[in-house]
Amino acid sequence: MNKHYSAVALLLASGLVCSTAQAQEKSAVQQKVLSDKGTPALVAFRAEAPAYTLNDARKAFAEQLQLSTNDQMLRSKTEVDQLGFAHERYEQYYKGVKVEHASYTLHAKQGAVQSMSGSFERIETLNVTPSLTAESALRSALQFVGARKYMWQDAAEEAGLKQQEENRAATYLPKGELVIVNNQRAIGTERLNKPTLAWKFNIYAQQPLSRAFIYVDAHTGEVVMQDNIIKHAAATGTFATKYSGTQSSATETATGGYRLRELTRGLGIETYNCKKSNSYTAAVDFIDADNNWTEYNNANFDNAALDAHWGAQSTYDYFKNIHARNSYNNAGAKIKSYVHFDDTPGGAGYENAFWDGTRMTYGDGATRFDPLTALDVAAHEIGHAVCSSTANLTYSYESGALNEGFSDIWGACVEYYKDPTKQTWLIGEDIDKVRPSLRSMSNPNAESQPDTYQGTYWYAGSGDNGGVHTNSGVLNHWFYRLSVGGSGTNDKGTAFSVTGIGIDAAAKIAYRTESVYLTASSNYAAARTYSIQSAKDLYGAGSAQEIAVTNAWSAVGVGAAYGGGTPPPTGVTYCTSKSNSVAYEFIDYVALGTLTRTSGADAGYYNGTALTAPTLTGGTSQTISYSAGFVGTAYSEYFKVYIDYNQNGLFTDAGELVVSSAASTSAATRSSSFTVPTTAKNGKTRMRVVMSDASGTTSCNAYSYGETEDYSVTIAGGTTVAGINGIAGGNVSSQFEVYPNPAADRLNIALPNNAAVVSVQIMDVRGAIINSARYEGNGQLNVASLAKGMYTLTVSDGQTTYRQRFVKE
Template sequence: MAENGTPALVAFRAENSAYSLNDARKAFAEQLQLSTNDQMLRSKTEVDQLGFAHERYEQYYKGIKVEHASYTLHAKQSAVVSMSGDFERISNLNVTPALTAQSALQAALRFVGAKKYMWQDAAEEAGLKQQDQNPSATYKPQGELVIVENQRAIGSEQLGQPVLAWKFNVYAQQPISRAFIYVDAHTGEVVLQDNIIKHVGATGTFATAYSGTQSSATETATGGYRLRELTRGLGIETYNCKKGNSYTAAVDFIDADNSWTEYNNANFDNAALDAHWGAQSTYDYFKNVLGRNSYNNAGAKIKSYVHFDDTPGGAGYENAYWNGSVMTYGDGATRFRPLTSLDVAAHEIGHAVCSSTANLTYSNESGALNEGFSDIWGAAVEYYKAPAKQTWLIGEDIDKVRPALRSMSNPNAESQPDTYGGTYWYTGTGDNGGVHTNSGVLNHWFYRLTVGGSGTNDKGTTFSVAAIGIDAAAKIAYRTESVYLTASSNYAAARTYSIQSAKDLYGAGSAQEIAVTNAWSAVGVGAAYNTTPPPAAVTYCASKGTSVAYEFIDYVKLGTLVRTSGADAGYYNGTALAAPSIGAGTSQTVSFSAGFTGTAYTEYWKIYIDYNKNGLFTDAGEQIVSGSSSSAATLTGTFTVPATAKSGATRMRLIVSDNTATPSCNSYSYGETEDYTVNITGGAALTGGSLAGTNSLTGGTPLGNEQAKILEVYPNPASNMLHLSLPGNAEAVSVNVLDARGAATMGARYEGNGQLNVAALAKGMYMLTVSDGQKVFHQRFIKE
């Protein structure tokens, strides 16, 4: 389950798939319990190397897109085997904005506070139009109305609540920043900043040792050769910003003889070779190892700009970033050397991969995952191209001050946590909620998964992890990020989805699944793998009444289970309630009743118990009650639990419907379904044979077609004493009298034994509400 109570992953048994891809609407309606205001619209379909088809759907509420909420159907041969994602339960949200997009944009710009924006630079605007081959292209933000969680109301009950917001892509030139800014469409407050340009720590980004001069594809040009090539996707290109901050003013690096040795100079022009070779190496890794064609899986061109500097007087730019379109590298200053090493390229292009897959929001835990996955790709690409280097240190050779920016093998060495919530775990609001600090947990998980090891973490939990190697670990991490994670995923979701990815790739119960689980335990996320295999989870079909406007279930009793209720929107999941015990071979009585909002109609009751725990209610003997009644009083049914019933917890399902043909699964028009857990004791482990049992309907009010039972009052009109007669001659527990306006009146007095003294009431019509402790009855009377 996700933190909001909706399912993060629903897996179906392969031998009995509940849905095909053509049943997407039905699958979402039944498994996510969609309201009439919810819509799921397909955004993309991909087929992976395992033959799985993944259809991703975006959530909309009243036609407005819900940011970071998406759900994916995972299918093989069109049969849905699982579905996963994040679904936001939204109700009563006003989707009419009080602010115009222009007013909201002004609020966003005040929040960013830049001196100059990209759309204010005519050359950059012209360059964008040329790059996109679109004369209408512009950096000026265009407002989009969305629904998003408020992530900035720290300390307020509004934190995490969905709001209607204007979304803007704001690209600032001085100082450099680019982020999605979300402005509350009613209050004008900024509720979320999701950075597109991801900075490394306070001053820089990730890097490892320089790789020296490498062979690298180039392209002929006037004067010799330039750093461009077209053999990888749509191409890889590297440009010289000449210590400026303009992409459009950047020029090619040219070498006369294609031997670039003279670029090792005081100006650090050899940084361009590292950037170019790094981009090619990263492309090769994703293509050759993970089967991904560039960061968007469609061969997108990778552009790199080196010698970028927007500092006053060209003091040296100590950063590298992916700006949502291109790679940007500074030359460094007091902290860093030029930031163009191999794992910097892999790390930053990894951000581009993330934006095209999980699109993890750049704040708090999702932001820490975003950074951590980029570190994983930095390590994986470096190991792929330069295995003799220090794979688990990030930025060790560009950092002039510290041994490294981060250590994946020992995050504590660089003030990062290696345990969720442990030493150095950051809980403040700086650095977008500690995205560069708390990423240490994912980094260390990947390290442990790769090399194994044992010990005790910060929570005092001992662990032992078997190594699976960096190739298998990276494939699991990639599937987790590209298939399962969604924008708002946290560490708990990463654990769930990486375990599922290991099952997909290597099989349930495989050494890889065990190692993934134990590696998460090592970093304090979840328990270690249980070597005692739990019983296979049973998935039950959905059943729900689409309307409870007239009838619903209002009372259920079986042994120690007793529940009185009103309408529950067509379905109530009571499986978490304490389960009553019923012994195999014993006779049991179940009690139940219907509630009516008005006239008591004839209703059809069906009650099931899944005796053999196979997820179905259609086996012989599993329907324990079947019949009809128009009574609002308590009904009972007796049944005998088969001696062959399987011991342990299983499901009981009650259905009341106005249609005799209503089955145990699927939705139906009028009525309600309720599910509960019952515990069978003394039963057998079923290996065959029948579930022969008996059921009969006795006691209480039989399930026939008797007349509806209502509250009777007489005489009506009444002058002094009104006599009340409840169904079954029950005694009234509470009696209330309302006047014609619906207001309570104190002029009447209930004297017991069905006697209501109305002598003090003024003449007129009144509404009487009477309860027998279980049901509530309504009746009008006239005081004369």
């Protein structure tokens, strides 16, 4: 009995579905987008035949998510937006234990559910009885953080919290909460990204400063995840000067004159002076005798407090007037800002700003920055607070990059709202002494960020919580393209053309994406899916705005351009295929064109879609080679290879099973040939290689023994272009090797099939030809004389022209 059948049988046994209801439900579904785990990320229903009402929530979840008897969905909140949609959010529980970052929302109009979206974790078996006590797990968490002093060890801070919360029992001392969370730290093991029973602690360290949710395995005591609450405005550039000039800002009368407080916006906006310390409880008011704050332009940078106060006020006004949001939590929460914060040895100057889950904190800077209170920085940090009250994007890897990217979006939007003469598309341009800006949304590469998903400058390591301040450049550039438009070719070699819709419409789509659809674990593919849905909600299916959103994602390398009908798939739309065991056999070799990979066992599934994609031309015959690896005895294995020629996210269309190899016990390399259809859709698509000991294993299976590997291939139609500046014409491709990239002195060029290099050309970012580099033969290009920056390398073998970007460091 397969797993899908078992789940349905459970539902039938509990009386939640029947065959008739299932047929009706299926006919009502208009669109279903799957996550990378194979669970529904979005289910949209036909407007003329809604499948459920809000009262049918239990039935909707049971039928669409195939809940087991161990799964529960508990409603956490309901909100109604300006379009008249009611959004009921539910949190997932397994055997009564909360599943972190797993939530699902029903979106209804006049009681009828229009769509449902979110993140659902399918857990088959998990022991939810902890082996460790919360006290023991806390010791492991504190050892992991390793701080010298914690907030609960400071009596003044503890007393301040009790006063702030108006609760005598309030304390910073962490209390353990038993949850289920994906293990994000077991890199290189089968435990990576697997649901784990864990103790969750909110740990606020004072020296050195940090605040994060720390998750400790409730059975082993290992730290399995860290989700930072303090989001730093880390960056790489700006020329800080005037900030925002003379502005009017609300204040409040106080002893001695006026102070930076006001009560007309929500529960208030307040700004305090930390006096170059790291104590919030010792912070005092800024006082001015006549409410004319001109004397604060002094050597102590006290005028930075005015920027912080005005920035908080401006950000509140933007969200209230543009998005009808009452403060960051939509309930009028007080916005507190603390200026002149410093926890550096000897008061050397704190070069950062952050939101700690409760308040804004600004340092005065030192060698790199002026005081970090510029308008877009303030809006960026309060944007983190908005995120924590909406999508609550986990601060690591892609979800963390989205978290940072949305904060930059709000930084740009608030700056444009208050002063469109400022440089909207630069973040932090007013505060940095070294670089033109911290980040550039119009040209992320200028500040060493990627403008294309997994393109140049994409960070694939674990530092900076998985590159949250680097990979956010992709979302930043998507928003810029959506607002302004433009055309060109991205790092994946994909040509794009986007008609801009303006920053106001783009902001409405971004806000709805973050506040309505995204969940804690969302990635770039989910952001694409949900922003397209948001554009449909706001402007209608097939609207210019939906087309622009889709094409802007294509511009940054996430999904294909708009083509009408069913939106083209992203990486997450493909079904899951994975074996349960590689203890006896696995795929150890795959080769097709320029793709060659030798490997060991990869835990039942390997995602190689980021590897160089071989180019397959329509109408040509291709040969793929593959082999099985064995641990001990050689077993009889079947191989199947699928290519999604029409790029619709399925491998079941006619002609997409390109290899079906009979059973063999041999470990020798096998080869099969296939012809690429001329009707195949040009562009990058997925190839799936499945090896199993069972002949019935298909492209979408959880099967017993063997392995599945996914790769990318690029379909080309053989289009030719004229030669450019002496470079021979012919087929154009980006599929060749250039290394190391970035390069210091020499760049190695390796063309497919070891073809000889006939001509070489280098252009800078302006398109100007650079003649100072020398090609020395044997694939060696001397680039020592080039200035630092990005260049386009064009190489020809006399038949095909190859182009690729590289960076001179």
